[in-house]
Amino acid sequence: xxxxxxxLLSFILDLCLWAYLLYGGFTLHYLNTRWRPWRPExxxxxxxxxxxxxxxxxxGILEVVLFTRAFGPSLGQRIFGVRLVGEGGGxxxxxxxxxxxxxxxxxxxxxxxxxxxxxxxxxSRLRLAPLPEPGTEGPGPRWYFTTHGLSAFLFLGLTxxxxxxxxxxxxxxxxxxxSKSLRIWRGLINPDFRYLFVPDPRIKLSFIDGLVQSxxxxxxxxxxxxxxxxxxxFLGARNIAARGPIGWLVYSLTRGFFNVFRAVESxxxxxxxxxxxxxxxxxxxxxxxxHTIAALGKLFSEQVEHIDPGPVEAVTATGANLLQVVxxxxxxxxxxxxxxxxxxRWDINLRMATVVALVGGGGIGRLIFEYKDDxxxxxxxxxxxxxxxxxxxxxxxxxxxxERIV
Amino acid sequence: xxxxxxxxxxxxxxxxxxxxxxxxxxxxxKGEFLVLIGLSGSGKSTLLRCINRLVEPTSxxxxxxxxxxxxxxxxxxxxxxxxxxxxxxxxxxxxxxxVLQNVLAGRLGYNSTLSTLLGRFPKEDLRRxxxxxxxxxxxxxxxxxxxxxxxxxxxxxGIARALMQEPELLLADEPVSALDPATSHSVMQYIExxxxxxxxxxxxxxxxxxxxxxxxxxxxxxxxxxxxxGLPEAIDDRKFKEIYGxxxxxxxxx
Numbered sequence: 001x002x003x004x005x006x007x008l009l010s011f012i013l014d015l016c017l018w019a020y021l022l023y024g025g026f027t028l029h030y031l032n033t034r035w036r037p038w039r040p041e042x043x044x045x046x047x048x049x050x051x052x053x054x055x056x057x058x059x060g061i062l063e064v065v066l067f068t069r070a071f072g073p074s075l076g077q078r079i080f081g082v083r084l085v086g087e088g089g090g091x092x093x094x095x096x097x098x099x100x101x102x103x104x105x106x107x108x109x110x111x112x113x114x115x116x117x118x119x120x121x122x123x124s125r126l127r128l129a130p131l132p133e134p135g136t137e138g139p140g141p142r143w144y145f146t147t148h149g150l151s152a153f154l155f156l157g158l159t160x161x162x163x164x165x166x167x168x169x170x171x172x173x174x175x176x177x178x179s180k181s182l183r184i185w186r187g188l189i190n191p192d193f194r195y196l197f198v199p200d201p202r203i204k205l206s207f208i209d210g211l212v213q214s215x216x217x218x219x220x221x222x223x224x225x226x227x228x229x230x231x232x233x234f235l236g237a238r239n240i241a242a243r244g245p246i247g248w249l250v251y252s253l254t255r256g257f258f259n260v261f262r263a264v265e266s267x268x269x270x271x272x273x274x275x276x277x278x279x280x281x282x283x284x285x286x287x288x289x290x291h292t293i294a295a296l297g298k299l300f301s302e303q304v305e306h307i308d309p310g311p312v313e314a315v316t317a318t319g320a321n322l323l324q325v326v327x328x329x330x331x332x333x334x335x336x337x338x339x340x341x342x343x344x345r346w347d348i349n350l351r352m353a354t355v356v357a358l359v360g361g362g363g364i365g366r367l368i369f370e371y372k373d374d375x376x377x378x379x380x381x382x383x384x385x386x387x388x389x390x391x392x393x394x395x396x397x398x399x400x401x402x403e404r405i406v
Numbered sequence: 407x408x409x410x411x412x413x414x415x416x417x418x419x420x421x422x423x424x425x426x427x428x429x430x431x432x433x434x435x436k437g438e439f440l441v442l443i444g445l446s447g448s449g450k451s452t453l454l455r456c457i458n459r460l461v462e463p464t465s466x467x468x469x470x471x472x473x474x475x476x477x478x479x480x481x482x483x484x485x486x487x488x489x490x491x492x493x494x495x496x497x498x499x500x501x502x503x504x505v506l507q508n509v510l511a512g513r514l515g516y517n518s519t520l521s522t523l524l525g526r527f528p529k530e531d532l533r534r535x536x537x538x539x540x541x542x543x544x545x546x547x548x549x550x551x552x553x554x555x556x557x558x559x560x561x562x563x564g565i566a567r568a569l570m571q572e573p574e575l576l577l578a579d580e581p582v583s584a585l586d587p588a589t590s591h592s593v594m595q596y597i598e599x600x601x602x603x604x605x606x607x608x609x610x611x612x613x614x615x616x617x618x619x620x621x622x623x624x625x626x627x628x629x630x631x632x633x634x635x636g637l638p639e640a641i642d643d644r645k646f647k648e649i650y651g652x653x654x655x656x657x658x659x660x
Binding site for chain 1: 486497501516564571
């Protein structure tokens with residue numbers, strides 16, 4: 001059963017790899033020859049092929065997969081830790097590999113008679129065996145002489161090339177249009193602190209006001225988020241919550257909540273809350289708060305899952321109930337890590353507090369985006385420098401505190 | 407009526423289908439000092455944990471004072487556990503907590519959830535904690551963090567925690583395996599003292615010499631089955647090889 005699974009999964013992996021390599025290679029060729037930036041609507045058009053053409057493509061992919069598997073180890077075989085060996089465990093001969101290649105074409109029809117030892121392995125007198133322990137068979141061939149090494153290289157190479165194309169990397173404008181950004185840099189090194197303490201009459205906010213607002217947005221979100229994440233984290237820890245079917249349900253729901261709400265970035269939350277409760281710092285701190293619950297909850301839960309189970313067992317044995325076990329055997333073990341994570345999260349929240357302003361989150365970030373829109377780069381520079389100094393001090397302090405705790 | 411009766415106890419671990427215990431039956435009288443011996447993996451730990459249901463038995467029945475533990479609801483089982491003390495090979499103390507906090511944990515089952523969550527214990531329990539610590543000679547370490555203590559001292563804190571429960575049965579899962587020989591005897595003597603005060607003791611031990619010195623009766627397990635049940639003197643050379651395998655040699659712990 002195990003080897004059937006390995007065969008099937010490694011085959012699927014190889015199939016995905018070569019489908020990607022061939023289709024991706026074709027797309028790359030298409031982008032390089034046909035696509036022009038001034039006709040962007042053609043960018044991701046799927047190639048049009050007749051059914052016969054598609055059948056040929058699929059057949060081609062299958063052939064390459066079978067070939068690499070016979071003259072392997074293919075990447076799929078390598079990842080699942082198996083390779084072909086002869087009957088006695090020796091290296092397969094050339095003709096055996098060809099036999100294996102041709103016989104494996106019939107696999108789809110005949111594999112199922114004896115999944116433990118498919119007929120094409122019997123015909124070629126080869127079998128799949130686990131890879132040897134590293135170092136037991138000498139240095140082995142260099143990676144560019146192996147099928148799996150070359151496949152991986154092609155995979156990386158194609159991904160880079162496609163990525164270059166799809167992200168529309170344009171070195172010419174990177175170098176040639178650099179002078180356009182010059183006034184921004186000039187503004188940043190000639191910062192204007194006119195509104196450091198005096199509120200800007202138009203925005204009605206001084207730099208310091210904005211900074212303090214952002215600091216408190218981050219603080220509030222961190223403290224409130226931790227307070228909610230703390231109890232939830234025990235429900236999301238397998239070793240505490242997942243006892244019995246109801247426990248499993250609670251555990252899965254909590255973990256699902258963490259994962260879903262963490263996947264949505266704070267910025268999107270801010271956009272939602274800006275519409276919900278209106279633009280301003282409240283929307284921003286709500287966004288940070290929600291994201292903090294999910295992110296810290298997941299980190300906390302994982303920490304709870306890594307505790308020493310001994311004290312849990314011992315306290316359970318005294319007749320304590322689950323809440324008491326958590327309080328007396330789990331909490332003391334995780335408190336230092338929880339504190340460290342919270343401080344780390346405060347760092348992140350402080351930085352995020354500026355970004356959420358982009359969608360109406362309030363705080364010092366609002367100044368940055370307002371001035372940027374007005375092209376007042378010297379004021380932008382002033383705000384950024386003030387903020388950088390603050391973040392640098394906070395980073396330093398929180399790092400120092402974290403070291404003391406753990 | 408015997409204090410503890412185990413009937414046809416079988417435990418199969420679902421994962422890997424390992425049969426840890428098979429059809430184990432025995433009974434223990436009140437105040438007995440029973441020693442379990444056997445190789446690692448012979449099922450000693452599983453047997454002890456089945457008695458207070460830290461491990462759920464697959465089949466079989468266990469009676470304590472005539473009450474069938476294997477039928478009890480979780481809540482009722484927690485009530486029974488208060489009277490069953492347990493001492494562990496790795497001590498299982500909360501390392502970052504003080505000795506006092508670890509010892510007080512022994513009273514959790516007797517106090518209300520709410521007050522213990524707030525960290526409150528009755529004065530009576532604090533006094534009892536001092537008494538128990540004095541009994542194991544660690545009164546001066548009361549406010550020390552548990553991880554500051556030596557192995558022998560930590561195990562004595564573990565014993566004090568079990569004493570806090572005012573147990574009538576003490577389960578000791580290889581209480582001295584992590585300790586050096588001299589400390590082993592000191593810890594075993596504390597357990598022996600508890601037994602002399604009328605507490606039934608079931609201890610699993612690695613060394614036969616320790617089992618002979620402290621046990622009133624020995625049960626030997628091999629691959630989850632009882633291969634010997636009797637007085638320590640009855641284990642001769644042949645029996646010893648049967649329990650521990652042909653290559654084994656008896657090692658003395660002095």
